[in-house]
Amino acid sequence: xxxxxxxxxxxxxxxxxxxxxxxxxxxxxxxxxxxxxxxxxxxxxxxxxxxxxxxxxxxxxxxxxxxxxxxxxxxxxxxxxxxxxxxxxxxxxxxxxxxxxxxxxxxxxxxxxxxxxxxxxxxxxxxxxxxxxxxxxxxxxxxxxxxxxxxxxxxxxxxxxxxxxxxxxxxxxxxxxxxxxxxxxxxxxxxxxxxxxxxxxxxxxxxxxxxxxxxxxxxxxxxxxxxxxxxxxxxxxxxxxxxxxxxxxxxxxxxxxxxxxxxxxxxxxxxxxxxxxxxxxxxxxxxxxxxxxxxxxxxxxxxxxxxxxxxxxxxxxxxxxxxxxxxxxxxxxxxxxxxxxxxxxxxxxxxxxxxxxxxxxxxxxxxxxxxxxxxxxxxxxxxxxxxxxxxxxxxxxxxxxxxxxxxxxxxxxxxxxxxxxxxxxxxxxxxxxxxxxxxxxxxxxxxxxxxxxxxxxxxxxxxxxxxxxxxxxxxxxxxxxxxxxxxxxxxxxxxxxxxxxxxxxxxxxxxxxxxxxxxxxxxxxxxxxxxxx
Numbered sequence: 001x002x003x004x005x006x007x008x009x010x011x012x013x014x015x016x017x018x019x020x021x022x023x024x025x026x027x028x029x030x031x032x033x034x035x036x037x038x039x040x041x042x043x044x045x046x047x048x049x050x051x052x053x054x055x056x057x058x059x060x061x062x063x064x065x066x067x068x069x070x071x072x073x074x075x076x077x078x079x080x081x082x083x084x085x086x087x088x089x090x091x092x093x094x095x096x097x098x099x100x101x102x103x104x105x106x107x108x109x110x111x112x113x114x115x116x117x118x119x120x121x122x123x124x125x126x127x128x129x130x131x132x133x134x135x136x137x138x139x140x141x142x143x144x145x146x147x148x149x150x151x152x153x154x155x156x157x158x159x160x161x162x163x164x165x166x167x168x169x170x171x172x173x174x175x176x177x178x179x180x181x182x183x184x185x186x187x188x189x190x191x192x193x194x195x196x197x198x199x200x201x202x203x204x205x206x207x208x209x210x211x212x213x214x215x216x217x218x219x220x221x222x223x224x225x226x227x228x229x230x231x232x233x234x235x236x237x238x239x240x241x242x243x244x245x246x247x248x249x250x251x252x253x254x255x256x257x258x259x260x261x262x263x264x265x266x267x268x269x270x271x272x273x274x275x276x277x278x279x280x281x282x283x284x285x286x287x288x289x290x291x292x293x294x295x296x297x298x299x300x301x302x303x304x305x306x307x308x309x310x311x312x313x314x315x316x317x318x319x320x321x322x323x324x325x326x327x328x329x330x331x332x333x334x335x336x337x338x339x340x341x342x343x344x345x346x347x348x349x350x351x352x353x354x355x356x357x358x359x360x361x362x363x364x365x366x367x368x369x370x371x372x373x374x375x376x377x378x379x380x381x382x383x384x385x386x387x388x389x390x391x392x393x394x395x396x397x398x399x400x401x402x403x404x405x406x407x408x409x410x411x412x413x414x415x416x417x418x419x420x421x422x423x424x425x426x427x428x429x430x431x432x433x434x435x436x437x438x439x440x441x442x443x444x445x446x447x448x449x450x451x452x453x454x455x456x457x458x459x460x461x462x463x464x465x466x467x468x469x470x471x472x473x474x475x476x477x478x479x480x481x482x483x484x485x486x487x488x489x490x491x492x493x494x495x496x497x498x499x500x501x502x503x504x505x506x507x508x509x510x511x512x513x514x515x516x517x518x519x520x521x522x523x524x525x526x527x528x529x530x531x532x533x
């Protein structure tokens with residue numbers, strides 16, 4: 001059994017070997033056939049590729065020749081066009097050159113002709129110059145003869161008149177000057193009398209009526225404020241440890257605190273009345289509260305500043321309400337309220353502004369012009385004094401700029417600008433504001449001055465008046481609002497007195513500074529005395 005299996009296995013193995021060998025032979029034949037076919041196909045593809053390459057190369061050569069030919073034609077056309085254009089430009093240039101050449105020829109001919117004319121003129125001028133030299137010599141001789149004749153005539157005239165030519169000339173000029181002054185004085189006097197007939201009476205009536213209908217209260221203001229203390233012990237608490245409280249208060253308010261031997265009082269010193277009022281109010285609150293230290297001081301000062309700002313705003317609104325003037329910008333109302341703490345010659349500017357507004361309204365009503373506009377201009381005329389210590393310039397100019405900035409009308413702006421002659425008054429409203437301002441400031445008791453300033457002003461008035469020829473003596477009266485000048489009736493005539501009054505007034509305006517106006521009265525008196533025996 002095992003032998004059969006072994007034989008079978010051997011037979012199978014032999015058959016497998018024979019099959020493997022037959023397979024190898026068949027595979028080799030098949031592969032050789034496939035390689036031969038592939039080589040034949042590759043050779044054919046190579047030949048086809050070569051033929052296509054040759055065709056494409058021939059086509060590319062033809063296209064290249066066409067492109068070169070076209071480019072050559074385009075270059076030839078472009079060259080021909082450029083050649084034609086250059087030929088045209090050259091022809092135009094040639095024409096211009098020909099024209100310029102012709103113009104140069106014409107100018108050359110003209111210059112030649114001018115040179116010839118110039119030579120002729122030079123010759124003519126030389127002849128004239130020679131003639132003028134001759135005439136000048138002749139005139140010089142004649143002038144010498146005339147000078148000699150004039151000298152002889154002048155000497156004869158001086159001998160006949162008994163004075164030199166300079167003395168005669170001075171005498172003539174003096175006489176003409178005196179006559180001219182007299183004529184001018186007469187003319188001025190006649191014109192003033194004519195104007196006074198119609199204007200003086202009415203003006204006096206209006207001013208008198210305005211002064212009678214309004215009399216404002218007078219409030220004296222100074223540059224220091226006094227705060228009353230409950231006891232002298234409070235001074236130490238105000239000063240604080242090592243002076244820290246008083247330093248904090250001065251730094252917060254900008255006001256100097258003076259604590260001296262004055263019993264139960266502290267003095268606040270400063271030129272800014274608003275800051276001084278803030279310091280006064282703050283100190284009063286601190287004394288009433290009892291808590292005095294740097295932190296509390298800053299808090300109270302800030303609160304006091306807000307209260308003062310509110311008070312100024314309310315004061316401005318109250319002034320506008322009292323006058324019946326509406327539509328004023330809130331910032332302007334604040335500045336009007338600020339005037340409550342501003343003084344001029346010790347006159348409260350807030351009260352002064354109200355006075356001027358009322359006076360303007362009264363006079364405007366009498367003259368038949370817009371009353372509300374007049375009151376508005378009077379109220380705002382000193383607006384610049386609220387900030388004149390912060391901004392340089394005249395308070396009238398500052399006030400006009402502020403009014404213009406916040407939308408006031410050109411008439412109001414002009415009235416503010418012109419009330420101190422910073423601008424020439426050009427409207428009735430501007431003149432009214434001037435008059436009302438003078439009335440409010442010049443009325444008795446409205447303003448106060450130091451005794452030294454007052455006496456010096458009176459002395460200056462009398463000195464200026466007595467410096468003129470013909471003045472015997474002078475007296476300053478009415479608190480310096482009027483000066484009476486006594487003149488010699490022999491040296492000063494009635495007509496000359498009018499000129500003298502104007503000259504004195506003009507010199508006072510030039511050399512002095514004063515509030516309101518000063519009246520100059522020149523008095524000429526002639527006395528005749530006789531005795532009956």
